[in-house]
Amino acid sequence: MNSNFPLVSVFVASYNNARYIQQSLESVRQQTYPSIELIIVDDASTDSSVEVIREWLTQTGYEAKFIINETNLGVCKSSNVFLSHATGTYISWLASDDIMLPQKLDTQVTLLENSPQKVGVVYSDAVVIGADSKQYFSRFIQMHRQFVDVPQGYIFPVLLQDNYIPVMTALFRRSCFDECGWYDEDLNYEDWDILLRFARKFEFIYSDYVAAQYRVHSASLSQKLQSLTSLESSFKLLYKHIAINAECDAIIKGKLRHLLDRMYYLKSPRQREYMEKYYAYFNDEWLFKFALKSGLPYFRLLRIQRLLGRFTGKA
Structure with a gap:
Protein backbone atom coordinates (compact mmCIF):
# COMPACT_ATOMS: atom_id res chain seq x y z
CA MET A 1 0.00 0.00 0.00
CA ASN A 2 1.07 3.58 -0.62
CA SER A 3 -0.25 6.18 1.83
CA ASN A 4 0.16 8.93 -0.78
CA PHE A 5 -2.77 7.49 -2.76
CA PRO A 6 -6.39 6.93 -1.65
CA LEU A 7 -6.91 3.35 -0.50
CA VAL A 8 -9.06 1.11 -2.72
CA SER A 9 -10.68 -1.90 -1.05
CA VAL A 10 -10.98 -4.69 -3.63
CA PHE A 11 -13.46 -7.47 -2.87
CA VAL A 12 -12.89 -10.83 -4.54
CA ALA A 13 -16.02 -12.90 -4.04
CA SER A 14 -15.01 -16.56 -4.10
CA TYR A 15 -17.35 -19.49 -4.56
CA ASN A 16 -16.48 -22.73 -6.36
CA ASN A 17 -14.24 -21.14 -8.94
CA ALA A 18 -10.99 -22.98 -8.20
CA ARG A 19 -10.30 -23.16 -11.93
CA TYR A 20 -10.31 -19.38 -12.34
CA ILE A 21 -9.60 -17.78 -8.95
CA GLN A 22 -5.85 -17.55 -9.43
CA GLN A 23 -6.33 -15.53 -12.63
CA SER A 24 -8.68 -13.17 -10.80
CA LEU A 25 -6.26 -12.67 -7.92
CA GLU A 26 -3.34 -12.16 -10.28
CA SER A 27 -5.30 -9.44 -12.07
CA VAL A 28 -5.55 -7.56 -8.77
CA ARG A 29 -1.85 -8.05 -8.07
CA GLN A 30 -0.98 -6.74 -11.54
CA GLN A 31 -2.85 -3.45 -11.09
CA THR A 32 -0.72 -0.39 -11.75
CA TYR A 33 -2.46 1.43 -8.89
CA PRO A 34 -0.24 1.31 -5.77
CA SER A 35 -2.68 1.46 -2.82
CA ILE A 36 -4.93 -1.60 -2.67
CA GLU A 37 -6.54 -3.43 0.23
CA LEU A 38 -7.40 -6.90 -1.09
CA ILE A 39 -10.15 -8.72 0.80
CA ILE A 40 -11.09 -12.23 -0.29
CA VAL A 41 -14.29 -13.78 1.05
CA ASP A 42 -14.82 -17.46 0.27
CA ASP A 43 -18.46 -18.39 0.71
CA ALA A 44 -17.98 -21.98 1.90
CA SER A 45 -16.76 -23.35 -1.44
CA THR A 46 -17.07 -27.10 -1.89
CA ASP A 47 -14.27 -27.33 -4.45
CA SER A 48 -10.57 -26.58 -3.91
CA SER A 49 -10.95 -22.78 -4.02
CA VAL A 50 -9.68 -22.27 -0.45
CA GLU A 51 -6.55 -24.34 -1.10
CA VAL A 52 -5.86 -22.51 -4.37
CA ILE A 53 -6.21 -19.13 -2.66
CA ARG A 54 -3.94 -20.12 0.21
CA GLU A 55 -1.33 -21.41 -2.21
CA TRP A 56 -1.47 -18.17 -4.23
CA LEU A 57 -1.09 -16.05 -1.09
CA THR A 58 1.91 -18.13 0.02
CA GLN A 59 3.61 -18.11 -3.36
CA THR A 60 3.14 -14.42 -4.10
CA GLY A 61 3.40 -13.02 -0.58
CA TYR A 62 0.70 -10.53 -1.57
CA GLU A 63 -0.92 -8.88 1.43
CA ALA A 64 -4.62 -9.69 1.78
CA LYS A 65 -7.38 -10.38 4.25
CA PHE A 66 -8.73 -13.87 3.62
CA ILE A 67 -12.12 -14.62 5.20
CA ILE A 68 -13.73 -18.06 4.95
CA ASN A 69 -17.44 -18.31 5.70
CA GLU A 70 -18.27 -21.39 7.75
CA THR A 71 -21.58 -21.79 5.92
CA ASN A 72 -22.77 -20.54 2.54
CA LEU A 73 -24.24 -17.07 3.10
CA GLY A 74 -24.95 -16.05 -0.48
CA VAL A 75 -23.45 -13.17 -2.42
CA CYS A 76 -25.30 -10.33 -0.67
CA LYS A 77 -24.39 -11.38 2.87
CA SER A 78 -20.83 -12.13 1.76
CA SER A 79 -20.62 -8.65 0.24
CA ASN A 80 -21.60 -7.18 3.60
CA VAL A 81 -18.93 -9.30 5.30
CA PHE A 82 -16.47 -7.63 2.94
CA LEU A 83 -17.80 -4.13 3.69
CA SER A 84 -17.48 -4.75 7.42
CA HIS A 85 -13.73 -5.27 6.91
CA ALA A 86 -13.10 -2.69 4.17
CA THR A 87 -11.35 0.54 5.13
CA GLY A 88 -10.78 2.09 1.68
CA THR A 89 -12.00 5.39 0.32
CA TYR A 90 -13.08 3.51 -2.79
CA ILE A 91 -14.67 0.10 -3.33
CA SER A 92 -14.19 -2.33 -6.23
CA TRP A 93 -15.98 -5.69 -6.64
CA LEU A 94 -14.64 -8.71 -8.55
CA ALA A 95 -16.12 -12.17 -8.98
CA SER A 96 -13.63 -15.02 -8.71
CA ASP A 97 -13.98 -15.91 -12.39
CA ASP A 98 -13.56 -12.38 -13.80
CA ILE A 99 -10.39 -10.43 -14.54
CA MET A 100 -9.42 -6.78 -13.98
CA LEU A 101 -7.32 -5.20 -16.68
CA PRO A 102 -4.10 -3.59 -15.38
CA GLN A 103 -5.02 0.12 -15.40
CA LYS A 104 -8.57 -0.31 -14.15
CA LEU A 105 -8.07 1.21 -10.70
CA ASP A 106 -5.47 3.76 -11.79
CA THR A 107 -7.79 5.15 -14.45
CA GLN A 108 -10.92 5.20 -12.31
CA VAL A 109 -9.44 6.59 -9.09
CA THR A 110 -8.06 9.51 -11.08
CA LEU A 111 -11.52 10.18 -12.52
CA LEU A 112 -13.29 10.11 -9.14
CA GLU A 113 -10.57 12.15 -7.44
CA ASN A 114 -11.15 14.86 -10.03
CA SER A 115 -14.96 14.72 -9.87
CA PRO A 116 -17.35 16.46 -7.45
CA GLN A 117 -18.80 14.45 -4.56
CA LYS A 118 -22.15 14.17 -6.34
CA VAL A 119 -20.40 11.71 -8.71
CA GLY A 120 -20.43 8.46 -6.76
CA VAL A 121 -19.59 5.84 -9.36
CA VAL A 122 -17.37 5.48 -12.41
CA TYR A 123 -18.01 2.51 -14.67
CA SER A 124 -16.45 1.13 -17.82
CA ASP A 125 -17.02 -1.67 -20.28
CA ALA A 126 -15.76 -5.26 -20.30
CA VAL A 127 -15.01 -7.83 -22.95
CA VAL A 128 -16.85 -11.13 -22.63
CA ILE A 129 -14.81 -14.33 -22.44
CA GLY A 130 -15.69 -17.97 -22.10
CA ALA A 131 -14.43 -20.84 -19.96
CA ASP A 132 -11.41 -21.14 -22.26
CA SER A 133 -10.61 -17.40 -21.82
CA LYS A 134 -11.31 -16.75 -25.50
CA GLN A 135 -13.22 -13.58 -26.32
CA TYR A 136 -16.84 -14.23 -27.34
CA PHE A 137 -18.19 -10.70 -27.79
CA SER A 138 -16.43 -7.38 -28.20
CA ARG A 139 -18.16 -5.54 -25.35
CA PHE A 140 -20.47 -6.37 -22.44
CA ILE A 141 -22.59 -3.23 -22.79
CA GLN A 142 -23.17 -3.92 -26.49
CA MET A 143 -24.70 -7.27 -25.50
CA HIS A 144 -27.33 -5.50 -23.41
CA ARG A 145 -28.04 -2.12 -24.99
CA GLN A 146 -27.23 -0.37 -28.25
CA PHE A 147 -26.32 3.11 -27.08
CA VAL A 148 -25.20 5.91 -29.36
CA ASP A 149 -23.54 7.40 -26.29
CA VAL A 150 -23.18 5.39 -23.07
CA PRO A 151 -25.20 7.20 -20.36
CA GLN A 152 -23.59 9.46 -17.77
CA GLY A 153 -24.87 11.76 -15.06
CA TYR A 154 -28.31 10.89 -13.68
CA ILE A 155 -28.78 7.46 -15.23
CA PHE A 156 -31.50 6.04 -12.97
CA PRO A 157 -34.32 5.85 -15.59
CA VAL A 158 -31.97 4.15 -18.08
CA LEU A 159 -30.74 1.68 -15.46
CA LEU A 160 -34.33 0.80 -14.57
CA GLN A 161 -34.78 -0.66 -18.06
CA ASP A 162 -32.14 -3.32 -17.35
CA ASN A 163 -28.75 -3.66 -15.71
CA TYR A 164 -26.35 -2.99 -18.56
CA ILE A 165 -23.42 -2.11 -16.25
CA PRO A 166 -20.77 -4.81 -15.71
CA VAL A 167 -20.27 -4.36 -11.97
CA MET A 168 -16.70 -5.64 -12.04
CA THR A 169 -15.80 -2.53 -14.06
CA ALA A 170 -17.26 -0.09 -11.53
CA LEU A 171 -15.50 1.89 -8.82
CA PHE A 172 -17.64 3.23 -5.96
CA ARG A 173 -17.05 5.89 -3.39
CA ARG A 174 -17.36 4.31 0.06
CA SER A 175 -19.65 7.22 0.92
CA CYS A 176 -22.27 5.73 -1.46
CA PHE A 177 -22.65 2.74 0.86
CA ASP A 178 -22.65 4.95 3.95
CA GLU A 179 -25.46 7.09 2.54
CA CYS A 180 -27.55 4.53 0.63
CA GLY A 181 -27.02 1.44 2.78
CA TRP A 182 -25.22 -1.86 2.33
CA TYR A 183 -26.26 -4.86 0.27
CA ASP A 184 -29.83 -6.11 0.69
CA GLU A 185 -29.55 -9.55 2.28
CA ASP A 186 -33.14 -10.38 1.32
CA LEU A 187 -32.05 -10.70 -2.33
CA ASN A 188 -30.10 -13.49 -4.02
CA TYR A 189 -28.04 -11.20 -6.28
CA GLU A 190 -26.52 -7.85 -5.53
CA ASP A 191 -25.45 -5.73 -8.48
CA TRP A 192 -28.62 -4.26 -10.01
CA ASP A 193 -30.07 -3.39 -6.62
CA ILE A 194 -27.01 -1.53 -5.35
CA LEU A 195 -26.55 0.28 -8.67
CA LEU A 196 -30.17 1.44 -8.71
CA ARG A 197 -30.00 2.70 -5.14
CA PHE A 198 -26.80 4.60 -5.86
CA ALA A 199 -28.18 5.98 -9.14
CA ARG A 200 -31.08 7.64 -7.31
CA LYS A 201 -28.72 9.78 -5.24
CA PHE A 202 -25.44 9.98 -7.14
CA GLU A 203 -24.31 10.73 -10.65
CA PHE A 204 -22.36 8.16 -12.68
CA ILE A 205 -19.55 8.78 -15.13
CA TYR A 206 -18.48 6.46 -17.92
CA SER A 207 -14.85 5.75 -18.80
CA ASP A 208 -14.28 4.34 -22.27
CA TYR A 209 -11.32 2.32 -20.97
CA VAL A 210 -12.19 -1.40 -21.16
CA ALA A 211 -11.60 -2.29 -17.53
CA ALA A 212 -12.26 -6.02 -17.21
CA GLN A 213 -12.89 -9.40 -18.75
CA TYR A 214 -16.29 -10.84 -17.84
CA ARG A 215 -16.39 -14.61 -17.94
CA VAL A 216 -19.46 -16.60 -18.94
CA HIS A 217 -19.48 -20.34 -18.28
CA SER A 218 -21.92 -23.05 -17.20
CA ALA A 219 -21.29 -22.60 -13.48
CA SER A 220 -21.20 -18.80 -13.37
CA LEU A 221 -23.68 -16.90 -11.23
CA SER A 222 -25.04 -15.11 -14.30
CA GLN A 223 -26.23 -18.46 -15.66
CA LYS A 224 -28.33 -19.02 -12.53
CA LEU A 225 -30.19 -15.73 -12.47
CA GLN A 226 -33.20 -17.13 -14.31
CA SER A 227 -34.25 -19.09 -11.21
Missing part, protein backbone atom coordinates in the same frame (compact mmCIF):
# COMPACT_ATOMS: atom_id res chain seq x y z
CA LEU A 228 -37.50 -18.43 -9.38
CA THR A 229 -35.71 -16.84 -6.42
CA SER A 230 -33.94 -14.47 -8.81
CA LEU A 231 -37.25 -13.45 -10.39
CA GLU A 232 -38.56 -12.72 -6.92
CA SER A 233 -35.41 -10.73 -6.11
CA SER A 234 -35.91 -8.68 -9.27
CA PHE A 235 -39.51 -7.97 -8.25
CA LYS A 236 -38.44 -6.86 -4.76
CA LEU A 237 -35.63 -4.58 -5.91
CA LEU A 238 -37.78 -2.89 -8.56
CA TYR A 239 -40.70 -2.44 -6.18
CA LYS A 240 -38.47 -0.30 -3.96
CA HIS A 241 -38.53 2.42 -6.60
CA ILE A 242 -42.24 2.89 -7.28
CA ALA A 243 -43.80 6.36 -6.96
CA ILE A 244 -40.72 8.36 -7.97
CA ASN A 245 -42.44 9.77 -11.05
CA ALA A 246 -44.76 8.68 -13.86
CA GLU A 247 -41.90 7.83 -16.25
CA CYS A 248 -40.24 5.47 -13.79
CA ASP A 249 -43.57 3.95 -12.73
CA ALA A 250 -44.34 3.08 -16.36
CA ILE A 251 -41.00 1.28 -16.71
CA ILE A 252 -41.41 -0.58 -13.42
CA LYS A 253 -45.01 -1.52 -14.18
CA GLY A 254 -44.09 -3.25 -17.43
CA LYS A 255 -41.15 -5.08 -15.91
CA LEU A 256 -43.15 -6.30 -12.89
CA ARG A 257 -45.89 -7.65 -15.16
CA HIS A 258 -43.27 -9.61 -17.12
CA LEU A 259 -41.76 -11.01 -13.92
CA LEU A 260 -45.19 -12.10 -12.68
CA ASP A 261 -45.88 -13.89 -15.94
CA ARG A 262 -42.62 -15.81 -15.68
CA MET A 263 -43.38 -16.68 -12.05
CA TYR A 264 -46.61 -18.25 -13.27
CA TYR A 265 -44.83 -20.45 -15.80
CA LEU A 266 -42.29 -21.52 -13.17
CA LYS A 267 -45.18 -22.35 -10.79
CA SER A 268 -44.12 -19.97 -8.03
CA PRO A 269 -45.93 -20.79 -4.77
CA ARG A 270 -45.74 -17.06 -3.95
CA GLN A 271 -47.08 -15.76 -7.26
CA ARG A 272 -50.39 -14.63 -5.78
CA GLU A 273 -48.58 -12.77 -3.01
CA TYR A 274 -46.57 -10.84 -5.58
CA MET A 275 -49.62 -10.20 -7.76
CA GLU A 276 -51.42 -8.70 -4.76
CA LYS A 277 -48.40 -6.55 -4.00
CA TYR A 278 -48.40 -5.32 -7.59
CA TYR A 279 -52.14 -4.64 -7.63
CA ALA A 280 -51.97 -2.71 -4.35
CA TYR A 281 -50.17 0.05 -6.26
CA PHE A 282 -50.90 -0.51 -9.97
CA ASN A 283 -54.67 -1.02 -9.70
CA ASP A 284 -55.89 0.55 -12.93
CA GLU A 285 -56.63 -2.46 -15.16
CA TRP A 286 -59.60 -4.79 -14.97
CA LEU A 287 -57.73 -7.50 -16.89
CA PHE A 288 -54.96 -7.68 -14.33
CA LYS A 289 -57.53 -7.76 -11.52
CA PHE A 290 -59.15 -10.72 -13.27
CA ALA A 291 -55.74 -12.41 -13.59
CA LEU A 292 -55.18 -11.87 -9.86
CA LYS A 293 -58.51 -13.44 -8.92
CA SER A 294 -58.27 -16.32 -11.38
CA GLY A 295 -54.57 -17.08 -10.91
CA LEU A 296 -54.08 -17.01 -14.69
CA PRO A 297 -51.03 -15.35 -16.30
CA TYR A 298 -51.68 -11.71 -17.16
CA PHE A 299 -49.68 -11.68 -20.40
CA ARG A 300 -51.50 -14.72 -21.79
CA LEU A 301 -54.86 -13.07 -21.03
CA LEU A 302 -53.62 -9.86 -22.65
CA ARG A 303 -52.65 -11.74 -25.83
CA ILE A 304 -56.08 -13.42 -25.93
CA GLN A 305 -57.76 -10.04 -25.47
CA ARG A 306 -55.78 -8.56 -28.36
CA LEU A 307 -56.54 -11.51 -30.65
CA LEU A 308 -60.24 -11.27 -29.86
CA GLY A 309 -60.07 -7.54 -30.54
CA ARG A 310 -58.62 -8.15 -33.99
CA PHE A 311 -61.20 -10.83 -34.72
CA THR A 312 -64.11 -8.59 -33.70
CA GLY A 313 -62.61 -5.47 -35.27
CA LYS A 314 -62.19 -3.71 -31.92
CA ALA A 315 -58.40 -3.90 -31.74
Whole structure:
Protein backbone atom coordinates (compact mmCIF):
# COMPACT_ATOMS: atom_id res chain seq x y z
CA MET A 1 0.00 0.00 0.00
CA ASN A 2 1.07 3.58 -0.62
CA SER A 3 -0.25 6.18 1.83
CA ASN A 4 0.16 8.93 -0.78
CA PHE A 5 -2.77 7.49 -2.76
CA PRO A 6 -6.39 6.93 -1.65
CA LEU A 7 -6.91 3.35 -0.50
CA VAL A 8 -9.06 1.11 -2.72
CA SER A 9 -10.68 -1.90 -1.05
CA VAL A 10 -10.98 -4.69 -3.63
CA PHE A 11 -13.46 -7.47 -2.87
CA VAL A 12 -12.89 -10.83 -4.54
CA ALA A 13 -16.02 -12.90 -4.04
CA SER A 14 -15.01 -16.56 -4.10
CA TYR A 15 -17.35 -19.49 -4.56
CA ASN A 16 -16.48 -22.73 -6.36
CA ASN A 17 -14.24 -21.14 -8.94
CA ALA A 18 -10.99 -22.98 -8.20
CA ARG A 19 -10.30 -23.16 -11.93
CA TYR A 20 -10.31 -19.38 -12.34
CA ILE A 21 -9.60 -17.78 -8.95
CA GLN A 22 -5.85 -17.55 -9.43
CA GLN A 23 -6.33 -15.53 -12.63
CA SER A 24 -8.68 -13.17 -10.80
CA LEU A 25 -6.26 -12.67 -7.92
CA GLU A 26 -3.34 -12.16 -10.28
CA SER A 27 -5.30 -9.44 -12.07
CA VAL A 28 -5.55 -7.56 -8.77
CA ARG A 29 -1.85 -8.05 -8.07
CA GLN A 30 -0.98 -6.74 -11.54
CA GLN A 31 -2.85 -3.45 -11.09
CA THR A 32 -0.72 -0.39 -11.75
CA TYR A 33 -2.46 1.43 -8.89
CA PRO A 34 -0.24 1.31 -5.77
CA SER A 35 -2.68 1.46 -2.82
CA ILE A 36 -4.93 -1.60 -2.67
CA GLU A 37 -6.54 -3.43 0.23
CA LEU A 38 -7.40 -6.90 -1.09
CA ILE A 39 -10.15 -8.72 0.80
CA ILE A 40 -11.09 -12.23 -0.29
CA VAL A 41 -14.29 -13.78 1.05
CA ASP A 42 -14.82 -17.46 0.27
CA ASP A 43 -18.46 -18.39 0.71
CA ALA A 44 -17.98 -21.98 1.90
CA SER A 45 -16.76 -23.35 -1.44
CA THR A 46 -17.07 -27.10 -1.89
CA ASP A 47 -14.27 -27.33 -4.45
CA SER A 48 -10.57 -26.58 -3.91
CA SER A 49 -10.95 -22.78 -4.02
CA VAL A 50 -9.68 -22.27 -0.45
CA GLU A 51 -6.55 -24.34 -1.10
CA VAL A 52 -5.86 -22.51 -4.37
CA ILE A 53 -6.21 -19.13 -2.66
CA ARG A 54 -3.94 -20.12 0.21
CA GLU A 55 -1.33 -21.41 -2.21
CA TRP A 56 -1.47 -18.17 -4.23
CA LEU A 57 -1.09 -16.05 -1.09
CA THR A 58 1.91 -18.13 0.02
CA GLN A 59 3.61 -18.11 -3.36
CA THR A 60 3.14 -14.42 -4.10
CA GLY A 61 3.40 -13.02 -0.58
CA TYR A 62 0.70 -10.53 -1.57
CA GLU A 63 -0.92 -8.88 1.43
CA ALA A 64 -4.62 -9.69 1.78
CA LYS A 65 -7.38 -10.38 4.25
CA PHE A 66 -8.73 -13.87 3.62
CA ILE A 67 -12.12 -14.62 5.20
CA ILE A 68 -13.73 -18.06 4.95
CA ASN A 69 -17.44 -18.31 5.70
CA GLU A 70 -18.27 -21.39 7.75
CA THR A 71 -21.58 -21.79 5.92
CA ASN A 72 -22.77 -20.54 2.54
CA LEU A 73 -24.24 -17.07 3.10
CA GLY A 74 -24.95 -16.05 -0.48
CA VAL A 75 -23.45 -13.17 -2.42
CA CYS A 76 -25.30 -10.33 -0.67
CA LYS A 77 -24.39 -11.38 2.87
CA SER A 78 -20.83 -12.13 1.76
CA SER A 79 -20.62 -8.65 0.24
CA ASN A 80 -21.60 -7.18 3.60
CA VAL A 81 -18.93 -9.30 5.30
CA PHE A 82 -16.47 -7.63 2.94
CA LEU A 83 -17.80 -4.13 3.69
CA SER A 84 -17.48 -4.75 7.42
CA HIS A 85 -13.73 -5.27 6.91
CA ALA A 86 -13.10 -2.69 4.17
CA THR A 87 -11.35 0.54 5.13
CA GLY A 88 -10.78 2.09 1.68
CA THR A 89 -12.00 5.39 0.32
CA TYR A 90 -13.08 3.51 -2.79
CA ILE A 91 -14.67 0.10 -3.33
CA SER A 92 -14.19 -2.33 -6.23
CA TRP A 93 -15.98 -5.69 -6.64
CA LEU A 94 -14.64 -8.71 -8.55
CA ALA A 95 -16.12 -12.17 -8.98
CA SER A 96 -13.63 -15.02 -8.71
CA ASP A 97 -13.98 -15.91 -12.39
CA ASP A 98 -13.56 -12.38 -13.80
CA ILE A 99 -10.39 -10.43 -14.54
CA MET A 100 -9.42 -6.78 -13.98
CA LEU A 101 -7.32 -5.20 -16.68
CA PRO A 102 -4.10 -3.59 -15.38
CA GLN A 103 -5.02 0.12 -15.40
CA LYS A 104 -8.57 -0.31 -14.15
CA LEU A 105 -8.07 1.21 -10.70
CA ASP A 106 -5.47 3.76 -11.79
CA THR A 107 -7.79 5.15 -14.45
CA GLN A 108 -10.92 5.20 -12.31
CA VAL A 109 -9.44 6.59 -9.09
CA THR A 110 -8.06 9.51 -11.08
CA LEU A 111 -11.52 10.18 -12.52
CA LEU A 112 -13.29 10.11 -9.14
CA GLU A 113 -10.57 12.15 -7.44
CA ASN A 114 -11.15 14.86 -10.03
CA SER A 115 -14.96 14.72 -9.87
CA PRO A 116 -17.35 16.46 -7.45
CA GLN A 117 -18.80 14.45 -4.56
CA LYS A 118 -22.15 14.17 -6.34
CA VAL A 119 -20.40 11.71 -8.71
CA GLY A 120 -20.43 8.46 -6.76
CA VAL A 121 -19.59 5.84 -9.36
CA VAL A 122 -17.37 5.48 -12.41
CA TYR A 123 -18.01 2.51 -14.67
CA SER A 124 -16.45 1.13 -17.82
CA ASP A 125 -17.02 -1.67 -20.28
CA ALA A 126 -15.76 -5.26 -20.30
CA VAL A 127 -15.01 -7.83 -22.95
CA VAL A 128 -16.85 -11.13 -22.63
CA ILE A 129 -14.81 -14.33 -22.44
CA GLY A 130 -15.69 -17.97 -22.10
CA ALA A 131 -14.43 -20.84 -19.96
CA ASP A 132 -11.41 -21.14 -22.26
CA SER A 133 -10.61 -17.40 -21.82
CA LYS A 134 -11.31 -16.75 -25.50
CA GLN A 135 -13.22 -13.58 -26.32
CA TYR A 136 -16.84 -14.23 -27.34
CA PHE A 137 -18.19 -10.70 -27.79
CA SER A 138 -16.43 -7.38 -28.20
CA ARG A 139 -18.16 -5.54 -25.35
CA PHE A 140 -20.47 -6.37 -22.44
CA ILE A 141 -22.59 -3.23 -22.79
CA GLN A 142 -23.17 -3.92 -26.49
CA MET A 143 -24.70 -7.27 -25.50
CA HIS A 144 -27.33 -5.50 -23.41
CA ARG A 145 -28.04 -2.12 -24.99
CA GLN A 146 -27.23 -0.37 -28.25
CA PHE A 147 -26.32 3.11 -27.08
CA VAL A 148 -25.20 5.91 -29.36
CA ASP A 149 -23.54 7.40 -26.29
CA VAL A 150 -23.18 5.39 -23.07
CA PRO A 151 -25.20 7.20 -20.36
CA GLN A 152 -23.59 9.46 -17.77
CA GLY A 153 -24.87 11.76 -15.06
CA TYR A 154 -28.31 10.89 -13.68
CA ILE A 155 -28.78 7.46 -15.23
CA PHE A 156 -31.50 6.04 -12.97
CA PRO A 157 -34.32 5.85 -15.59
CA VAL A 158 -31.97 4.15 -18.08
CA LEU A 159 -30.74 1.68 -15.46
CA LEU A 160 -34.33 0.80 -14.57
CA GLN A 161 -34.78 -0.66 -18.06
CA ASP A 162 -32.14 -3.32 -17.35
CA ASN A 163 -28.75 -3.66 -15.71
CA TYR A 164 -26.35 -2.99 -18.56
CA ILE A 165 -23.42 -2.11 -16.25
CA PRO A 166 -20.77 -4.81 -15.71
CA VAL A 167 -20.27 -4.36 -11.97
CA MET A 168 -16.70 -5.64 -12.04
CA THR A 169 -15.80 -2.53 -14.06
CA ALA A 170 -17.26 -0.09 -11.53
CA LEU A 171 -15.50 1.89 -8.82
CA PHE A 172 -17.64 3.23 -5.96
CA ARG A 173 -17.05 5.89 -3.39
CA ARG A 174 -17.36 4.31 0.06
CA SER A 175 -19.65 7.22 0.92
CA CYS A 176 -22.27 5.73 -1.46
CA PHE A 177 -22.65 2.74 0.86
CA ASP A 178 -22.65 4.95 3.95
CA GLU A 179 -25.46 7.09 2.54
CA CYS A 180 -27.55 4.53 0.63
CA GLY A 181 -27.02 1.44 2.78
CA TRP A 182 -25.22 -1.86 2.33
CA TYR A 183 -26.26 -4.86 0.27
CA ASP A 184 -29.83 -6.11 0.69
CA GLU A 185 -29.55 -9.55 2.28
CA ASP A 186 -33.14 -10.38 1.32
CA LEU A 187 -32.05 -10.70 -2.33
CA ASN A 188 -30.10 -13.49 -4.02
CA TYR A 189 -28.04 -11.20 -6.28
CA GLU A 190 -26.52 -7.85 -5.53
CA ASP A 191 -25.45 -5.73 -8.48
CA TRP A 192 -28.62 -4.26 -10.01
CA ASP A 193 -30.07 -3.39 -6.62
CA ILE A 194 -27.01 -1.53 -5.35
CA LEU A 195 -26.55 0.28 -8.67
CA LEU A 196 -30.17 1.44 -8.71
CA ARG A 197 -30.00 2.70 -5.14
CA PHE A 198 -26.80 4.60 -5.86
CA ALA A 199 -28.18 5.98 -9.14
CA ARG A 200 -31.08 7.64 -7.31
CA LYS A 201 -28.72 9.78 -5.24
CA PHE A 202 -25.44 9.98 -7.14
CA GLU A 203 -24.31 10.73 -10.65
CA PHE A 204 -22.36 8.16 -12.68
CA ILE A 205 -19.55 8.78 -15.13
CA TYR A 206 -18.48 6.46 -17.92
CA SER A 207 -14.85 5.75 -18.80
CA ASP A 208 -14.28 4.34 -22.27
CA TYR A 209 -11.32 2.32 -20.97
CA VAL A 210 -12.19 -1.40 -21.16
CA ALA A 211 -11.60 -2.29 -17.53
CA ALA A 212 -12.26 -6.02 -17.21
CA GLN A 213 -12.89 -9.40 -18.75
CA TYR A 214 -16.29 -10.84 -17.84
CA ARG A 215 -16.39 -14.61 -17.94
CA VAL A 216 -19.46 -16.60 -18.94
CA HIS A 217 -19.48 -20.34 -18.28
CA SER A 218 -21.92 -23.05 -17.20
CA ALA A 219 -21.29 -22.60 -13.48
CA SER A 220 -21.20 -18.80 -13.37
CA LEU A 221 -23.68 -16.90 -11.23
CA SER A 222 -25.04 -15.11 -14.30
CA GLN A 223 -26.23 -18.46 -15.66
CA LYS A 224 -28.33 -19.02 -12.53
CA LEU A 225 -30.19 -15.73 -12.47
CA GLN A 226 -33.20 -17.13 -14.31
CA SER A 227 -34.25 -19.09 -11.21
CA LEU A 228 -37.50 -18.43 -9.38
CA THR A 229 -35.71 -16.84 -6.42
CA SER A 230 -33.94 -14.47 -8.81
CA LEU A 231 -37.25 -13.45 -10.39
CA GLU A 232 -38.56 -12.72 -6.92
CA SER A 233 -35.41 -10.73 -6.11
CA SER A 234 -35.91 -8.68 -9.27
CA PHE A 235 -39.51 -7.97 -8.25
CA LYS A 236 -38.44 -6.86 -4.76
CA LEU A 237 -35.63 -4.58 -5.91
CA LEU A 238 -37.78 -2.89 -8.56
CA TYR A 239 -40.70 -2.44 -6.18
CA LYS A 240 -38.47 -0.30 -3.96
CA HIS A 241 -38.53 2.42 -6.60
CA ILE A 242 -42.24 2.89 -7.28
CA ALA A 243 -43.80 6.36 -6.96
CA ILE A 244 -40.72 8.36 -7.97
CA ASN A 245 -42.44 9.77 -11.05
CA ALA A 246 -44.76 8.68 -13.86
CA GLU A 247 -41.90 7.83 -16.25
CA CYS A 248 -40.24 5.47 -13.79
CA ASP A 249 -43.57 3.95 -12.73
CA ALA A 250 -44.34 3.08 -16.36
CA ILE A 251 -41.00 1.28 -16.71
CA ILE A 252 -41.41 -0.58 -13.42
CA LYS A 253 -45.01 -1.52 -14.18
CA GLY A 254 -44.09 -3.25 -17.43
CA LYS A 255 -41.15 -5.08 -15.91
CA LEU A 256 -43.15 -6.30 -12.89
CA ARG A 257 -45.89 -7.65 -15.16
CA HIS A 258 -43.27 -9.61 -17.12
CA LEU A 259 -41.76 -11.01 -13.92
CA LEU A 260 -45.19 -12.10 -12.68
CA ASP A 261 -45.88 -13.89 -15.94
CA ARG A 262 -42.62 -15.81 -15.68
CA MET A 263 -43.38 -16.68 -12.05
CA TYR A 264 -46.61 -18.25 -13.27
CA TYR A 265 -44.83 -20.45 -15.80
CA LEU A 266 -42.29 -21.52 -13.17
CA LYS A 267 -45.18 -22.35 -10.79
CA SER A 268 -44.12 -19.97 -8.03
CA PRO A 269 -45.93 -20.79 -4.77
CA ARG A 270 -45.74 -17.06 -3.95
CA GLN A 271 -47.08 -15.76 -7.26
CA ARG A 272 -50.39 -14.63 -5.78
CA GLU A 273 -48.58 -12.77 -3.01
CA TYR A 274 -46.57 -10.84 -5.58
CA MET A 275 -49.62 -10.20 -7.76
CA GLU A 276 -51.42 -8.70 -4.76
CA LYS A 277 -48.40 -6.55 -4.00
CA TYR A 278 -48.40 -5.32 -7.59
CA TYR A 279 -52.14 -4.64 -7.63
CA ALA A 280 -51.97 -2.71 -4.35
CA TYR A 281 -50.17 0.05 -6.26
CA PHE A 282 -50.90 -0.51 -9.97
CA ASN A 283 -54.67 -1.02 -9.70
CA ASP A 284 -55.89 0.55 -12.93
CA GLU A 285 -56.63 -2.46 -15.16
CA TRP A 286 -59.60 -4.79 -14.97
CA LEU A 287 -57.73 -7.50 -16.89
CA PHE A 288 -54.96 -7.68 -14.33
CA LYS A 289 -57.53 -7.76 -11.52
CA PHE A 290 -59.15 -10.72 -13.27
CA ALA A 291 -55.74 -12.41 -13.59
CA LEU A 292 -55.18 -11.87 -9.86
CA LYS A 293 -58.51 -13.44 -8.92
CA SER A 294 -58.27 -16.32 -11.38
CA GLY A 295 -54.57 -17.08 -10.91
CA LEU A 296 -54.08 -17.01 -14.69
CA PRO A 297 -51.03 -15.35 -16.30
CA TYR A 298 -51.68 -11.71 -17.16
CA PHE A 299 -49.68 -11.68 -20.40
CA ARG A 300 -51.50 -14.72 -21.79
CA LEU A 301 -54.86 -13.07 -21.03
CA LEU A 302 -53.62 -9.86 -22.65
CA ARG A 303 -52.65 -11.74 -25.83
CA ILE A 304 -56.08 -13.42 -25.93
CA GLN A 305 -57.76 -10.04 -25.47
CA ARG A 306 -55.78 -8.56 -28.36
CA LEU A 307 -56.54 -11.51 -30.65
CA LEU A 308 -60.24 -11.27 -29.86
CA GLY A 309 -60.07 -7.54 -30.54
CA ARG A 310 -58.62 -8.15 -33.99
CA PHE A 311 -61.20 -10.83 -34.72
CA THR A 312 -64.11 -8.59 -33.70
CA GLY A 313 -62.61 -5.47 -35.27
CA LYS A 314 -62.19 -3.71 -31.92
CA ALA A 315 -58.40 -3.90 -31.74
